[in-house]
Amino acid sequence: MVYKGMALSPGIAIGRVYSLKRAAHKVHRRSILPNEVKPEISRFRKAVDDTRKEMISVEDKVKKALSSKKSSIFEGYRLFLEDKMLINETETLIKDQRVNAEFAFSMQLNKIISEFKKIKNDYLKERARDVSELGRRVMSHLMDMDDKVLWGDIPPDSVLVAYNITPSDTAHMKSNNIRAFVTDIGGKTSHTAIVARALEIPAVTGLRDFSVIAEPGQDIIVDGENGIVITDPDEETVINYKRERKRYQDEQHSLQKLMDLPAVSTDGVTFGIEANIEIAEEIATALAYGAEGIGLYRSEYMFINSEALPGEDEQYAQYKTVCEKMLPYPVIIRTIDLGADKLSDAVKLPPEQNPMMGLRSIRLCFKIPEIFKTQIRALLRASEAGNLKIIIPMITNVSEIKKVKTIISEAKRELEKEGVPFNGRVEVGAMIEVPAAAVAADLIAEEADFLSIGTNDLIQYTFAADRMNENVDYVYEQGNPALMRLIKFVIDSAHKKQKSVALCGEMASDPAFTKILMGMGLDTFSMSAIAIPKIKKIIRTTSAREAQDFADKFIAGSFSQ
Amino acid sequence: MHVRTALTISKLSEKFESKLFIGKDGEEISFDSPLGLLTLGISKGDEISVRIQGADSLELARAFDKLVEENFGE
Numbered sequence: 249m250v251y252k253g254m255a256l257s258p259g260i261a262i263g264r265v266y267s268l269k270r271a272a273h274k275v276h277r278r279s280i281l282p283n284e285v286k287p288e289i290s291r292f293r294k295a296v297d298d299t300r301k302e303m304i305s306v307e308d309k310v311k312k313a314l315s316s317k318k319s320s321i322f323e324g325y326r327l328f329l330e331d332k333m334l335i336n337e338t339e340t341l342i343k344d345q346r347v348n349a350e351f352a353f354s355m356q357l358n359k360i361i362s363e364f365k366k367i368k369n370d371y372l373k374e375r376a377r378d379v380s381e382l383g384r385r386v387m388s389h390l391m392d393m394d395d396k397v398l399w400g401d402i403p404p405d406s407v408l409v410a411y412n413i414t415p416s417d418t419a420h421m422k423s424n425n426i427r428a429f430v431t432d433i434g435g436k437t438s439h440t441a442i443v444a445r446a447l448e449i450p451a452v453t454g455l456r457d458f459s460v461i462a463e464p465g466q467d468i469i470v471d472g473e474n475g476i477v478i479t480d481p482d483e484e485t486v487i488n489y490k491r492e493r494k495r496y497q498d499e500q501h502s503l504q505k506l507m508d509l510p511a512v513s514t515d516g517v518t519f520g521i522e523a524n525i526e527i528a529e530e531i532a533t534a535l536a537y538g539a540e541g542i543g544l545y546r547s548e549y550m551f552i553n554s555e556a557l558p559g560e561d562e563q564y565a566q567y568k569t570v571c572e573k574m575l576p577y578p579v580i581i582r583t584i585d586l587g588a589d590k591l592s593d594a595v596k597l598p599p600e601q602n603p604m605m606g607l608r609s610i611r612l613c614f615k616i617p618e619i620f621k622t623q624i625r626a627l628l629r630a631s632e633a634g635n636l637k638i639i640i641p642m643i644t645n646v647s648e649i650k651k652v653k654t655i656i657s658e659a660k661r662e663l664e665k666e667g668v669p670f671n672g673r674v675e676v677g678a679m680i681e682v683p684a685a686a687v688a689a690d691l692i693a694e695e696a697d698f699l700s701i702g703t704n705d706l707i708q709y710t711f712a713a714d715r716m717n718e719n720v721d722y723v724y725e726q727g728n729p730a731l732m733r734l735i736k737f738v739i740d741s742a743h744k745k746q747k748s749v750a751l752c753g754e755m756a757s758d759p760a761f762t763k764i765l766m767g768m769g770l771d772t773f774s775m776s777a778i779a780i781p782k783i784k785k786i787i788r789t790t791s792a793r794e795a796q797d798f799a800d801k802f803i804a805g806s807f808s809q
Numbered sequence: 810m811h812v813r814t815a816l817t818i819s820k821l822s823e824k825f826e827s828k829l830f831i832g833k834d835g836e837e838i839s840f841d842s843p844l845g846l847l848t849l850g851i852s853k854g855d856e857i858s859v860r861i862q863g864a865d866s867l868e869l870a871r872a873f874d875k876l877v878e879e880n881f882g883e
Contacts, residue, residue, distance in 0.1 A: 327819065328843070332839075366850070372850055372852075379844065
């Protein structure tokens with residue numbers, strides 16, 4: 249069977265289906281003896297109690313940070329754990345049907361969830377997810393197993409098939425026998441996709457109900473370049489794909505030969521080439537592909553991957569390692585960019601009507617100043633160890649960048665008082681990803697030491713199109729003169745103030761945009777490491793002067809219909 | 810109905826001996842299960858029935874009335 253989905257991460261994999269969902273939810277029915285009823289019920293009560301304790305500990309961590317009204321979301325969880333319909337009925341089932349607690353609980357849970365799904369109201373329908381999330385936690389306590397995927401148990405040559413995969417799941421794949429992954433939902437510029445490309449894991453998404461159809465152990469081919477998935481391929485297809493895989497790998501190797509050569513245009517203009525990373529382990533890959541710095545270190549992955557908030561020392565150690573490994577090159581660390589689609593277990597956020605335009609990024613950091621201050625202190629301390637720069641995400645106006653600088657000054661004074669060394673001249677840049685900031689780039693460039701354009705968000709805010717929504721994908725138009733004008737204005741404004749401009753969105757790694765970005769005078773391209781050779785090759789064969797003519801014409805609309 | 814509203818009502822009914830039942834489209838749920846309440850799928854503008862039974866039913870009814878007037882503390 250051939251399925252056509254959306255290409256998420258290039259490369260070809262040939263392997264066998266490993267179904268993530270089924271592995272996580274296997275509940276067996278087991279009959280129990282009358283004298284086992286009591287112990288079974290107390291085992292269930294203990295699991296519920298452990299879950300409650302777990303929720304309370306998570307709640308405590310954020311209670312101080314969020315207002316009391318918002319923390320009532322935790323009360324909701326706790327009340328569900330005392331809910332008669334869920335708890336008492338489960339106990340009744342154990343007693344009356346003489347079945348094990350796992351089976352009774354999952355029966356009752358599914359009953360409630362299906363009730364929720366019948367509701368027409370979207371808000372209430374969504375609550376089914378809260379209930380099932382809570383159920384998952386109770387179940388993991390019951391079964392006394394780690395809630396997380398048991399990565400070590402996955403057989404070699406597996407292709408992970410799931411409804412959806414989180415960026416942190418993706419980070420585990422490289423070292424755990426996983427050749428590729430296939431998901432029902434997801435978008436080309438989602439963070440899962442970004443991590444998959446960085447780790448060179450082929451992936452295809454948008455396959456609707458594939459995770460339900462796919463049989464565990466079934467032979468599968470994933471073509472991450474064309475977005476094709478083939479199950480039970482015939483011999484000829486396998487041979488063709490093996491050949492294709494070889495061709496792809498050879499091509500990658502030939503591009504890698506470019507790694508030590510500088511990114512200089514045919515007429516002698518040098519461009520900066522840097523890598524975007526999420527985890528310290530990616531540094532080796534970044535250097536191997538020829539990155540001359542880290543243009544974007546997404547620090548929030550440290551937070552996403554942990555249940556507890558990493559403390560100042562833990563963060564300091566991580567930042568220090570990255571800086572030391574990259575010496576003499578610069579490392580630009582972006583402060584926590586949480587909220588919206590990137591939720592951490594440690595920083596649980598209340599649901600919002602419109603999260604993409606809500607409390608996220610630097611806005612969230614201002615709301616939870618203790619967490620932000622801790623990170624700033626860790627960054628300042630690590631600035632001693634290498635060429636560290638700080639960048640602030642989602643700046644919307646000048647006063648935000650001023651506010652950040654005030655917080656940084658406070659942290660510096662604290663450290664000074666404590667006698668802790670740091671680099672007093674550490675640079676602070678602003679991410680330009682909100683149209684308001686792009687239009688006021690000249691004002692922001694006065695306060696910030698450098699600018700970096702985050703195109704993923706900038707595009708979706710400019711065109712009012714959700715990048716994850718397949719139905720409006722066509723409006724999310726990267727090659728629109730409106731966007732190019734915005735980018736050109738940002739670059740020109742920064743240059744007038746003698747500040748440099750990088751671009752760290754997906755666009756930097758898209759060969760279709762290299763020429764126009766060169767032509768608009770961009771200083772640095774920052775992208776996932778694997779894209780570096782490809783982009784470098786284009787820069788090395790393009791004339792900067794010609795690129796400028798091309799950009800001028802493009803911006804004037806000469807190529808638009 | 811918002812989770813918060815379900816909790817507010819649930820907390821209120823805990824303070825009284827009487828039992829509070831809420832119904833929609835012929836289905837009725839006791840208020841000691843906020844989950845059950847949510848599964849009724851009550852949306853703005855829906856007609857619902859409220860039934861209170863027990864020794865201090867009058868007091869609970871008054872308190873519930875007050876809560877409705879205050880728009881459930883929203």
